[in-house]
Amino acid sequence: MLTIKDIAQRAGVAKSTVSRVLNNSGYVGEETRKKVEKIIAESNYLPSATARSLSKQESNTIGVVIPEADNTFFGEALRGISEIVDKNDLTMIFCNTENNQHKEQKALHMLEEQRVRGLILTPTADYSSPTEAKQLKRVLDNLKVPVVLMDRRVENPQWDGIYYDNFNGGYKATEALIQAGHKRIGTITGDLRQIHGRERFNGFKQAIFDNDFSLNPRYVYKGDFTTQTAYEITKKMIASGEMPEAIFLSNNLTSIGFVKAIFEARMELGRDICCVGFDHVDTLDILNVDFSYVERDTINMGRMAMQMLLDRIEQPMLPRREHIIPAHLVLKGSEKKK
Amino acid sequence: MLTIKDIAQRAGVAKSTVSRVLNNSGYVGEETRKKVEKIIAESNYLPSATARSLSKQESNTIGVVIPEADNTFFGEALRGISEIVDKNDLTMIFCNTENNQHKEQKALHMLEEQRVRGLILTPTADYSSPTEAKQLKRVLDNLKVPVVLMDRRVENPQWDGIYYDNFNGGYKATEALIQAGHKRIGTITGDLRQIHGRERFNGFKQAIFDNDFSLNPRYVYKGDFTTQTAYEITKKMIASGEMPEAIFLSNNLTSIGFVKAIFEARMELGRDICCVGFDHVDTLDILNVDFSYVERDTINMGRMAMQMLLDRIEQPMLPRREHIIPAHLVLKGSEKKK
């Protein structure tokens, strides 16, 4: 592999001159510049980022730690992050934790070894309790680089963060059902141990209360964000003969399980039961099901997360910021009786 | 940030001793080892990967260049790669090219600057022509690190690669339709400028010929791997009143567009028309549509790609290898008349 020394020799100048050419720093005569540039181009020389980082005592690398690389939601976030990373000529080290705390710890250590400039993190789902949040804090504090939390908030975060407004998402979805004239309104919740599960459920409850409805516990079905559970819950719901008029579904997988059971029972959305979901389900487009949902622009969330990180890197003294992306309702018709 | 020097001072030993402790290399007395380890743990010291790489003249970093981070297919591949990367304590630099050749070039340069140990690459879709393949070759050759091509083969590749057996996928899918007793068999092709589009189509044709059928050009619909195009093609097909009995769909998006149009026309799979697709479409599970398809285990493809890269890194003289993952047919019923 070629080094700056080789280039210097071939050009008949000193290493420092080559360095000045490479970085457009300091004075360098027009003649020599041309000569050096020519040699560099001819020999396909590319300076070592490693040596550069060591010398400059700072890297152009940022870390991204995500729990589910194969989930479209995070895939889109990744795409958004990547856009901004490229635009700023940075390098991204990627880690997939598979929602495993141990893997997350390992990733964080590795990123510290790599001396990353900053870090975007969506913590493992298991940090919802205060004790676990403390554990995360210990690790992140030791690693003294800017951090932006993405999508999953922990209790009392000390870091910048970007989140969706889960509470208002649940609220607005429920409100839409109420405004459509329904009285007996239910929900299949997400995993309530997770903070966004709780927040969406709280939004649901608040909308119920604010409209002087009372919460009917019979219509609160405890789900866990998975298709399978939602499917089984819905089947039981149907079998029991005691269904709500309308229902709020806590995430895309829940929607899928729910709709599957509804269709199997030969029921129809907007006739036999109404609903609003959380997140778009493109699958339902195939069926031309007019499915109402809370929309999230995830690519943009990724972009914003990365931009926040850049801001923080450039201005370390900035006050802590949390960006809450407003919930946006897309009503297609499934929320009301035809 | 702490350095090895700080640790050495605190422990009252030389830097080299600390280094030996860190790397379990050379002799070091039991006493001193304990002492040094204690200091290291107490002070949360983590050695700089940058300095280490520079000194050892080799990095533990590999590059992954992918065209569509927000496509589940690549998300799963990423997950598989990541698994093996973690298991071997490597670091992964990730780049998303968005199928843009220019971005790909930039990514490759960056990875060379980073002195990555090896590289997994799914080239941009535009490299199907020989001239463009040459262009890629120039760049990759200059960058003298092991390369594994993933999923997309280029003409006359000089590198290791892992691909699905697109030809046999198309062949087997078509054969299944023939064996189900169909005569008038068609296909919505993928983008035929892309190699996997051509391969799947070639498999289709070969199956037709091998069974003494003749190819009816009327039933060959030129698609482009997108939902929208497949949807429009299918609508026209239906409107024309001249439909094949059975059809091979070249990828998951094509399947979605096709099914959407079929459903809109109130037609039923396995009654009004039969089909076999390429790749699973989970959406169809909702509808309990018994959809037959060519299955691909993408997570595993990622794992294997990374393993191939490791093998190549460890044994640079290994003969060039191409791993072709066999096509696996999953027949659920949509291929034959009920």
Place this chain on the structure above:
DNA sequence: TTGTATGCGTTATCAT
């Protein structure tokens, strides 16, 4: 068993 010295490929400071 431990310490000293050199080098890895850059940047940056200081002479010239």
Place this chain on the structure above:
DNA sequence: ATGATAACGCATACAA
């Protein structure tokens, strides 16, 4: 305007 040299944090060959 250019060159010599030290420094970055670590590994390693060699000396002790």
